[in-house]
Amino acid sequence: MTVKYLFFLGIAAFFAQAFVGCNPAPKEKFIGLQLYSVRDDMKKDVPATVAKVGEMGYKFVEAAGYGDGQFYGMSPADFKALCETNGLQFLGSHTGQDVPDSASWDKTMAWWDQAIEAHAAAGVKWIVQPWMGKTGYESLDGLKKYCAYFNAVGEKCNAKGIRFGYHNHANEFKTVLDGKPVYDWMLELTDPKNVMFQLDLYWIVEGGKNPLDYFENYPGRFEVWHIKDKEELGASGMMDFASMFAEREKSGAKYGVVEVERYNFEPLVSCKKSIDFLNQADYVDFYE
Numbered sequence: 369m370t371v372k373y374l375f376f377l378g379i380a381a382f383f384a385q386a387f388v389g390c391n392p393a394p395k396e397k398f399i400g401l402q403l404y405s406v407r408d409d410m411k412k413d414v415p416a417t418v419a420k421v422g423e424m425g426y427k428f429v430e431a432a433g434y435g436d437g438q439f440y441g442m443s444p445a446d447f448k449a450l451c452e453t454n455g456l457q458f459l460g461s462h463t464g465q466d467v468p469d470s471a472s473w474d475k476t477m478a479w480w481d482q483a484i485e486a487h488a489a490a491g492v493k494w495i496v497q498p499w500m501g502k503t504g505y506e507s508l509d510g511l512k513k514y515c516a517y518f519n520a521v522g523e524k525c526n527a528k529g530i531r532f533g534y535h536n537h538a539n540e541f542k543t544v545l546d547g548k549p550v551y552d553w554m555l556e557l558t559d560p561k562n563v564m565f566q567l568d569l570y571w572i573v574e575g576g577k578n579p580l581d582y583f584e585n586y587p588g589r590f591e592v593w594h595i596k597d598k599e600e601l602g603a604s605g606m607m608d609f610a611s612m613f614a615e616r617e618k619s620g621a622k623y624g625v626v627e628v629e630r631y632n633f634e635p636l637v638s639c640k641k642s643i644d645f646l647n648q649a650d651y652v653d654f655y656e
Contacts, residue, residue: 395655395656396425396427396655397427397646397647397652397653397654397655398427398428398623398624398654398655398656399425399426399427399595399624399625399626399643399646399647399652399654400426400427400428400429400430400457400459400460400623400624400625400626401421401424401426401428401429401430401625401626401627401639401643402429402430402432402462402594402625402626402627403417403421403429403430403431403432403433404432404462404627404629405626405627405628405629405635405638405639406420406421406635406636406639407432407635408635409635409636410433410440414440414441414442414450415450417636418450418451418454418456419454420636421454421456421639422451422454422455422456423454424636424639424640424643425643425644425647426456426626426639426643427455427456427457427656428451428456428457428458428459428460428623429451429456429457429458429459429460430459430460430461430462430496430625431447431458431460431461431462432461432462432498434461434462434463434483434486434487435463437482437483437485437486438486439458439461439486439490444486444487444489444490445489445490447490448490448491458490458491458492459492459493459494459623460492460493460494460495460496460592460623460625461487461490461492461494461495461496462495462496462497462498462535463483463495463497464496464497464498464499465479465480465497466501466503467500467501467503467504467513467514467517468517477520477524480521480524481524483495484524484525484528484530485528487528487530488528488529488530492530493530493531494530494531494532494533494564494566494591494592495525495530495531495532495533496532496533496534496535496566496592497518497521497532497533497534497535498534498535498566499535499537500514500534500540504550505539505543505545505550507545508545508546508553511545511550511553511554511557512557514554515553515554515557515558515563516557518532518534518558518562518563519558519559519562519563520562521562522558522559522561522562522563523562525562526561526562531564531591532562532563532564533563533564533565533566533591533592534554534558534563534565534566535565535566535568535594536551536565536566536567536568536571536572536575537568537571537575538571538572538574538575538576539575540554540575541571541572541575541576541577542575542576549577551572551575551577551582555582555586555589560588560589564589564590564591564592564620565589565590565591566590566591566592566593566594566625567579567582567590567592567593567594567619567621568593568594568596568627569593569594569595569596569607569609569612570594570596570597570598570607571594571596573606573607579612579619580611580612580615582619583615583618583619584615584618587618587619587620588618588619588620589619589620590619590620590621591620591621591622591623592621592622592623592624592625593616593619593621593623593624593625594625594626594627595609595624595625595626595627595642595646596626596627596628596629597628597642598630599628599630599631599632599638600628600631600632600633600638600639600641600642600645601626601628601641601642601645601646602641602642602645603632609649609651609652610649610651613649613651613652613653614651616653621654623654624646624652624654626639626642626643626646628642
């Protein structure tokens with residue numbers, strides 16, 4: 369083997385390495401899991417369940433276990449540390465209180481002060497109330513009370529650098545007050561500075577509405593999506609996720625959170641199938 373041959377072999381190896389270096393591995397998708405999806409497992413063993421969620425490939429979690437200043441019985445710092453140990457960020461949380469009357473307003477706002485402090489200590493980016501009592505569905509006046517209440521909570525959250533939002537189910541679309549669905553009223557009666565919406569993609573379809581119409585009519589209001597199907601993602605065939613993702617930027621969605629409420633398999637298996645479905649879909653474009 370001549371010196372010249374070795375020289376050219378070295379040059380070829382150099383350029384091959386350089387070429388590889390210019391083509392890094394594709395970015396991993398940044399998708400979270402709402403821990404209500406594994407609610408029974410969380411009741412049995414929080415650390416083991418969080419570890420399994422991290423192993424699946426989820427990048428962050430949204431809690432559904434806040435109470436009395438703690439998350440799943442752990443301090444904000446400890447639960448955040450548990451998530452981070454397993455490669456997960458703790459970004460969001462579901463919690464809330466019913467709309468107070470004048471006599472209970474101060475007590476309810478004090479509850480929110482404690483809750484917001486706990487979430488701020490955990491570094492959470494958003495708090496979402498995932499329900500509304502019957503007051504919000506029975507009359508427009510009742511719904512206006514809820515919206516004023518949500519505006520006030522959102523202002524408190526903003527002061528701590530946290531976004532406040534509302535998560536829908538189907539009733540907000542099926543219930544009509546004064547000629548307009550409850551959800552439309554909520555979008556119009558809440559201040560975008562104080563209240564964002566976590567749109568549940570399954571429940572809006574189940575409620576008989578097209579999310580694309582809402583993206584067009586209320587652009588930017590849906591800062592977080594709940595990516596959901598009847599069971600695990602892709603199982604029902606009724607969800608046109610591709611068309612929704614095509615309009616993601618118009619919707620305002622910055623984060624996508626998987627939620628599985630019903631299952632064809634064990635919950636952890638359904639959650640794994642759901643993240644696999646999104647990772648394999650070219651149209652899914654949530655990245656950190």
